[in-house]
Amino acid sequence: MQSREDFHMIKQLRKQGAHIVDIAHRIGCSERTVRRYLALPAPPTGKPKTRRPSKLDPFKPYIDEQLADEVWNAEVIFQKLRERGYTGSSTLVRGYIQPKRPLRASKRTVRYETLPGKQLQHDWGETRAEMGGRLRTVNFAVNILGYSRHFHIWAGPRQDAEHTYESLVQAFRYFGGVPASVLVDNQKAAVVRHDRDGKIIFNAGFLELANHYGFTARACRPQRPRTKGKTERMVSYVKHHFFQRYRSFDSYAHLNQLLEHWLDTGAKQRMLRRFRQTPAERFQEELPHLLPRPADDFDTRYYDIRHVGWDAYIDVYGNRYSVPAECCGQRVNIRISLDGELTVYDLRGQEVARHRMTDRKHGWQTVAEHHEPLWQEVMPVQHRSLAVYEEVLQ
Template sequence: MKTVLVDNQKAAVLKNHNGNVVFNAGFLQLAQHYGFQPRACRPRRARTKGKVERMVEYLKYNFFVPYTQFDSFAHVNQLLEQWLAEVADQRELRQFRQTPATRFEEAKGHLQALPATDFDTSYFDIRHVAWDGYIEVRGNRYSVPEAWCGRPVSIRITLDDELRIYGNEQLVATHRLNNRGAGWQTVPEHHAPLWQQVSMVEHRPLSAYEELL
């Protein structure tokens, strides 16, 4: 298994004290998904870090300056892929006298194969389904199958605003996330059993209750 050296940012490392490292649980899931062993840099020892800070600056002033407006994350990724292929990967690196594209071709043989599926980067949280079969997410309410009324469910929100609802690790509902204040979003099938229960309630004439007075 390959080892990946990371800085001590909270997204990866919760605590690093004298070599006793506590990694972020989400980062460990990422490491497991892609099949690598994480290793944290020594705090306050810059020489153990990878040379990545200059690349952040390069991206900031060479990609985000000409491209300042984006329609969506998909649009950003499309422009970034084009910029990498046509600009960033074609510049010559003075230290190596090669382009990144050339060096990548040489490094391909040492890389691990990617997993069959992408790592799930969705926002994660827990909700409690109300008695009426809805959960609240970002100011709106979304229906959940009636079997989950009064029970906890987990939610995941993707970058393209798809809301997925899970019960016992099983997908039970999906919705398109609405803008705040849009109101209620209902799938009729979720609450059909509730309406059936209402229709089965016995109806009595008012005279039956008058006899009790």
């Protein structure tokens, strides 16, 4: 039998809109018990116990309300009780809260369902795996649709802004549409800071991405990442299912190919206990509510500026790459794709050169046509007969 305090907590959580399965996990009982207690008008009475009344008794329902609202700091609760007339010690308050702390250990929270097409949650995870014959840290981004639980995974070498944006671009392409809002944690790729008045200052690049696709940018409150609990759980799901099955990859391209195959053949066919449907089935309901994708994908390439030397080369990450001779002495814009393709643009925005990024040990990368005008400007060498030198020697 559950305690009187558990009865009041079950009633309070249900009043706040919590699902029965979440209440059962939180209290530590079965769903059947939760339903039985919800049907009772008052706490069940077991065998009466003889105990001394406590000064805390009248305030226990209020404490339960605070715990249900995720207020677990005993000192804070003690101060609130004193404001309400409590004259006992803080030891009684701590003694009452302490046995309930295991309820908080899992950090479960009330789960609110979103309407079809309304929200996507984004998060990064990492694990250790063999990549190209070497054990290294592998980063993977999980993007999950809130309604259907259909999700996409994309892996990359870093968790920077460009890779974050590319993971969302790939997710929108995979889903065939765009949600109304995207909820992120407070990573610098998306959020610069939270002002004291609660205003969120988003990264300019993330806002450009949002404007390009037409979604609303949203972020979790600081110190509360479980606001996006759906994607937090999927990060764990990927680690304990996909990366337990696959442990070695030739490249990130190979890894992403396996991830998408696993999504299509396994992950989206899993049964969701709460809904008794698969993500694939619920996604069919959600797909018509997604926004259409624009004609062109967002450009996630790295951007920078370089000055062209008089030898018609630019320096990029320790190696040198040729550009047309007419660009000598000018500034050019460069774009570097996430797979290492370098594209150079002149001041008018016209593409003037393209190279595959290489290590410095492979030498300077040169396109012969770029330097032909330079060779034509070189002064011709004067040719003399050897007889001239023979006369000098005589």
